[in-house]
Structure formats: C-alpha cells, structure tokens
Amino acid sequence: MDIIVCVKQVPGTNEVKMNQETNTIIREGVEAIINPFDTYAVEEGLRIRDKIGGKVTVISMGIPKVSDLLKDTIALGVDDAILLSDRAFAGADSLATAYTLSMGIKKIHDYDLIICGKQATDGDTAQVGPSLAEKLEIPHTTYVRKIEEIKEGMIRCQRLTDDGYEVIEMPLPAVITVVKEINEPRLPSIKGMMKAKKVNVKVWNAQDIHADENMIGLKGSATWVVKTFIPEHNINSEIIDGRPEEQVKTLVDKLLSMQFFVSK
Amino acid sequence: MNYFLSEEQQMIQELAGRIADEKIMPIALEYDEEGKFPYEIVKILAESDLCGVYIAEEYGGLGGGILEMALVVEQLSRACGGIALSFAATGLGTFPIILFGNDKQKQKYLPEIAAGRKLAAFGLTEANAGSDAAGIQTTAISDGDFYVLNGTKQWITNGGEADIYTVVACTDRRKGARGFSAFIIEKDTPGFSFGKKENKMGIRASVTRELVFDNCKIPKENLLSKEGMGFIIAMKTLDRTRPGVAAQAVGIAQGAFDYAIQYARQRVQFGHAISSFQAIQHILADMAIQIEAARSLVYQTCRHIDSGAKEISKESAMCKVFASDTAMKVTTDAVQVLGGYGYMKEYPVEKMMRDAKITQIYEGTNQIQRNVIALELIKEASKVK
C-alpha cells in the first residue's frame, strides 16, 4: 500500500500570544513544529504500513528549513520525505496549497491512500484535505477517528459526527483527514534518528512538479487577507467572594436574573 | 555545562529525556502510590532502541558503554527513579553475561535484552548476606549435566518480571570467597519461584521480590565462566553498574531541583516570590553545585571505565557515594524549599526524597564503598616511593 501523508510546519502555538495593551504579538521564540494533527496522520500511515506492508511518504509545502521537520518524520520510520519549496509557492491560500500538493503527489505517481491532519493550528481552515481530493479527483472523508478495514482498493472508516460517528466505505485511492482520537503517536527510535541524520530530503520546486505559475502561491490564491486585528474581549470579569455557600448563592442569583433558565 | 557528548550520545540523552517528560512524568505519582510495574514504559523503551545502548551491535545493541547507559538512567530518573530501575536493574543482570558469557550464552540472551523483549535481574543479596557478600548460603551442587540450586535471594529488583536472572551461589564451601559461582537462570525453570512483592519506602514503581530456589535444576551450560569465578564476576559487574546507580541519583536530584526552583519562583510570601529571598537562593545554589559536581564525577568515571582502564573500583565507588549522598541532600532540601507543601503527597518532592534513600544503600552501602575507597587509597600510597 502506497501511503502519502501531507504535513505542515506551523509556529509553536504556545508562543503566539497577544499583548492587549500594546497590540503586538508576543513571540517567545517562535519555535516551528509539525502541525499537531499531522503527527496523528503520520502515525496512522506508519501503523497501516506496519500492519499490511507498503511505503509511507511524507510531503510538505514550505520553506527550505522545513527539511529538518521532515527528517524528524524519517526518525519515526517514514520511508521517504519530499519538500515542495519555491519562492513562488509563498502566500498560498488553501486552494493554491491544495493545487501545489496535488501536483507534487501526481509526480510521486503511486498512491493508494493520502492522509492529512484535520486542520492546521495556524490557519485553522481544515480545507486543504477535501480541496486536495478534488484536485486529484478522488473521494475523501474528513474527521476519521478509526479505520475499520483497509486493503487493496478499499477503505472502510469511521467519521466523527456531532452525535457519534458514521461508517463510510470508499474505493482507493482516496483522501482521509484524521482527528486526535485515532491513535497515540510513537516516539522516534535511536536507529531512526541516526538514519534521519544521513537522509537527504528531496526538494522539488515549481518546475519539478510542472506547476502552472498562475495556480500557485499568491497568484494562485483566490482569497486575500485585507486586515488583521486583535479580537476585543469585552469581558467585565467579576470575582465572587465569600464562603462557598455565599459564592454559590451570589452566582446563581446573577445567572437567574439573566433569565437563561426556565424553571422546570 | 557542555559535557562534550558525541552526536549519538546526545541523541540517546534527548530521546530518553523525551520519554521521561512525555511518558513517565504523567504517571509517576500514580505508579508510586499504587506500586505499579511500568509495563508500557518497558514497551516504549523497547521500541526506542534504548534497551540495547550498552550491548554490542553484533547482538542488536547500539554498541555504547557505561556512559550511554548512565545517560539513559539519568534522564529516566528525572521523571521517576523507580520506573528507571526496570531499565537500570536489567543492566545489572546483563553485565555478568556481557563480561563473562561465552559466545553461545551471549547469542542466546543478549539480543532479547537489547530488543527490550526480556528484562534481566541480578541475584546476589540474601537475608544473611548484604554487605557481607561472602555470607551467601544459596548452594549450587553439581549433579551430572546439571547444577541443583537451593536457597533464597532477597530484595531482588525486577524479581518476578525479569525473564533472565544472573545468580551467585556457593559451589564449594571449603574454598571461601573462591567457592562461589555465577549462573544464568531463566524464569519458569522448575524449582524457581518468587516471594511476595516487597512494600518499600521508595522506588515503589520498581518491583522487588525474593528468588526462591528449591531443588532447581539448571543445565551445566548456564554456568558463567568457571566454577569459583562468582565473586569476581559480581565485583566486576558492580564496578561497572555502580555509575548507573550514581546516574539514577543524579537524575532524581535534578528532577527535585527542577521542581523546587519553579515552585520557588511562583510561591509568594511577604509579597515576594520566595526565590527572591537569600535563604532560599543559597539552598538552591548549593543544590545546583552538588548536582553538577556529582554529574561531572559520574560522567568522568563512565568515560574512565569505557576507555578500558584496568583499575576502576575506586572511581566507581567514589561516584556512587558522592551522587547518592548528593541526591539525599538535594531531595531533602527540595522538600524544605516547598515547606508544608513539600510534605504533602500531592506534590512530587516527598516521593523523590523517599526514592533517593535507596541509592545510599544498594549496590554496596556507602559505608562499604568508603571502605573500598580507603583501601585503594592506602594501596596506592604504599606504592609511592
């Protein structure tokens, strides 16, 4: 089974905070990490390979430094890592990103299953997975919490819904996006880390993947950011004092006066 | 401080550190409270390739030495000294095979241990033979193609969980210290059973049991080296694994210090963080000095042993004494810094203090270690012209 996992490098989210007074972003050493949801995607790819055999390739669109992150996935046991990197890819929205990834995947050529994380913690759009499936013209299912069965030509998986889950079957090749619940990611092994040190991550630019320059990066993006600002938190925080019984009474008084509840 | 670790040593240290922070820290207090054996951690260590750091590559290990083993033990002990023992005590049970095993024995046992599939344990101590190792009463009588063992070993770490045991027994009472031999004994050998799990003050996430031999027959080929080599095998093994105990002590001390300093920064009394009070600052400074000195001594001792030096007993004893005494002091100080909170089980430092104590006792009490050191010093002094 040929498995491709799409990963993205994001800023370590703990570090991107807002200073409300000065309206500036506080970056305590913005450490770049692999998007947390993508670690579950990588792990699932490895588990499938360990169980039924095959190859796991990780692909990412990013700046050259992302190679280091991709090496970390080799240390986990990933077979191959490819970085799509080109100045022309910068400024891509999810549409242009999906297009770029699809061209990279088409160059890889052999794929049965493509796994993405549910969403990236910087953009939070959760759009690349389905968009990518569309560009490759293959089926997709989002929010996969468990794969019930996977074999040549078929996958049956559980998709998380608001009330529980539904069981969906798709032919392969297909795209799935996964949620945290699906597995517990492994740690690297020493032998893996040593292998990763020696590996050269393949880097492909726009030309290598035959990308249309009008479909990538800023040019290929349909959406633009025109403004950014810090959200207003109109919070009048009130700390309720007193002994526990008093605190509770005061709180319930306030809530009931807001008429949120209907007496039963 | 830069200890000039090689790239591979840094990888080992980093990975062991991650396992400590991500996998062991969250469960340390619970496992201590309930005295649970950390099966999942053993599995994680197996998958990480760390189980074989001190085992030669030809047996599936990483081909490292005592320093590599110490690096792993130290990191794991930062999170929990007890859980670290499942790894460290296996080392103790494996070194007799590494140092004195023949090819067949090494081929049979080392790959399983390196892969983390099997744990090991070392059986020397008995009820009447602690510091006085020569007081061993377990016997191994030669009988055709077998040896028959009778006796009881006491307080054996990993007892009952390990599959492979290296045990010292008496083969010839008349020869005194030359009458002991070392054997490899596998779990599930008929006549080999275990006593109850001991209820300990500290390192409660490690398992300690009696080994009971009742006409236990083991094949002749399980004898390590020759008859009469038992005492030497034990001494040479302990010389090499003592830095492991020392590393455990350094790790425990470091964990205690890390917690204490963060606590001191947050705890406010008299309108200030207590870390701004000189009394606390001096305690913290002394803790840090001791830990760094202990670490330096341990790492240097490891390098000394790994270099193939012939004389290592004194250095090995020194680092064990210093590191364990440091751990006891540092963890006690950590409890003091936390004050009343330090005394509460909700906070991790009282556990660390309970864990530290054993490092001053096992693998040779610090009093015996001082004897050893003194005798070596005198021997050296006598050679000075």
Place this chain on the structure above:
Amino acid sequence: MGDIKIIKEKCVGCKLCVSQCPFGAISVVEKKAYIMETCTLCGVCVESCKFMAIEFQRDFAENDDAIYYEGIWVYAEHKNDHIANVTLELLGEARQLAKQLGTKVSAILLGNNVGHIAQEIIFYGADNVYVVDDPSLSDFNDESYATIATNLINKYRPEIVLVGATTYGRSLAPRISSRLHTGLTADCTKLEIDKEKRLLLQTRPAFGGNLMATIICPNHKPQMATIRPRVMKAMEPDHTRVGKIIHPAVDIPLVVLTKVLHTVNNLTEMVNLMEAEIIVSAGRGMSDPKNLKLVKELADILGAAVGASRAVVDAGWMEYSHQVGQTGKTVGPKIYFACGISGAVQHLAGMSSSDIIIAINKNPDAPIFKIATFGIVGDVLEILPILTQEFKQRLG
C-alpha cells in the same frame, strides 16, 4: 520577496513590523527592515507600519463576470426532518447582507422527502429554495452532494455561497470551492459588505483565536464562506413570507463511489456539545475521574452538555468526543462552566466565544479568570455539589 517589499527610504527601523509578524519573518539590521524567507505573505505587517514603508501589491482582476453573478445562497443543512440551527442563523445573516447588495436570498436543499422543510426555510428568510429530492440523497454524502451543489451553482451563478461550519459543512464546502476553483474562508464569525466593490468581507479567527483576519475573494466567484454556528442571528420566522420553491432539473449521480454504510449515535449520555446552550466542562482540577460525577450532576440539573479539557481526555477520564479546545471542538454556548480548568490558550480557543463564562478554580492566577464573566476562587470539588444543590432548589 514575492510581491512584498520594504521601501527603504521610508523605513526608519522602528521595529513595529517585527513585533507584528506572526512568523518572525522580519528583522531589522542597521535601522532598516528586511523581510526574510520565512515570510508567508500574510500581509499583517503592511498595516502596522506607521511610515507606509511596506508595499504589498495585489491586483484586482478585471472581472466582467461580476455582473453575471448575483444572489446569496445558503446551504441548508438538515437532520431528522429538522433544519439545522446554523442554517436558520445563516438565513438571518444572509437577509442582512442581501439588503445591502439589493439582491435575493436562496437556499439549496438536498435530501430525501425534504419538501416540507423548504417552506420553513422561506419563513426564515429565503426568497427561493432550490430543492433536489431523491432517495439516494437521504444521507449526507460528500460526493453526490458536492456534484449536485456544484452543478446548481454553475447553473444559477450566485455571487455568495454560505455554508454552516459543521462537520458536514466543512467537508462539503472545500470540495465545492475546489471544483469551482474559487475562494473559501473557513469558520467566519463576522460578515460585512463592501458595497462599492460588491465584495463580502469575511472575518475569522486564526492562531487559535489570538488573531482575527478579514478576508476577501475579489477575483473569483462565487465568494464562499463557512460560518461558525451560534454566532449569527436567525430572524423570527415570518409565516407571511412568500417565496419560490424550485425543483431544478439536475442529474442525480448514479454512480457514487463513497458509501455511508451506517450511523452510530452514541453520544446519548449528554446533549450534543455543538448545539448545547449550556456546557459544564471538567478540567484536571477535578483531581480524580471519580469526581467527574459532580460535573455530570450539575449538567443533569441544568440540561447541559458535558465538556472536557484536553488534559482530562488525554488522561483517559473522558472520551475525545467531549474535548473542547483547539484540538477538540469549538463551542459557543450561552453559558460555559469551566470546572477546575486552568485556561490554557488552546482550551480558550475552543470556548472563548461563549456568552457567559463561569470559572471555578482554586488558583487565583489561573488564566481562565481573565476571560471569565464570573469567577469563583475555590475548591471545585467543594463548590460543585453546593452549586448543584442551589440550582436544584431554585429551578424546582
């Protein structure tokens, strides 16, 4: 780099842009700013420069097609014969937007035996409802729904399409937008109109809610957006409203590769987190899983859903389906009780848009108190039973 550059003559090296860049991609050397290769062209720095020294060129395309796209469409999600609340909210919002654009609101409704819902949709604000009714569409299916929706959009050419940011919505919308090769903005919390350019201004949270971004889709049509549930306002249903129910001639896909085999609704012990008006959430401060019953008891009395912080889920005390936060669910109830939750940034990202937040925590410095409407500093294990008892008495 790319289309962004520093106008050196205007740059005074004040470093304001450096602190604004979320990616740390600007550095100042000898009093001049340089944009480094880590720049993602997000454009945040441009506004921050008081000296207008950052130039970011973007071209609005000559778009003749603009005049041929008209109308606001809302994707009508439904479940168990009911219109999803988010659809009603979108219709209400769409009406506001339509007024500014001088255009109509239409809904697209796919399903099986859904005719009666169409009339409801009109009462809640739609002028037209395009209904595609077929047995093969009785369950939501990414594949067939995307094909039909895309065909209808191509046929009728709405200028704006709004979809609820539900599980299904967030799966369907990007499939459609990708097929139409147009822009899609996810999880919007505010929509406005630029009348002059006839553009939808889509505002949404990024970086876990630490930053808000306003986005436009100027050169592609339709402009698509998924909208966060429980943020927009539905209008009061007007039963006098008249509208057209249209059954367009459209091909129902015969071969659908994706099959929904069966559905399991197992979240029976608690109300759906996404639809809940009140959520009582448990954090690590609950100390022990056996204390979770205190949270459940309060939730029962209030008819609330039960949520959990990541720490509680990771410790195995509750299932992932309860997790609120950046790697869990984003909720917006009227009231959110945070019990023994410290308020880590990642958790806040999932619940900060709740109307009223009540925090109970024994640590007065816990970050949760900064965003709480009401805070009680105390032992949550002691407070909860008293709170439950008080509600029991007062609510009868």
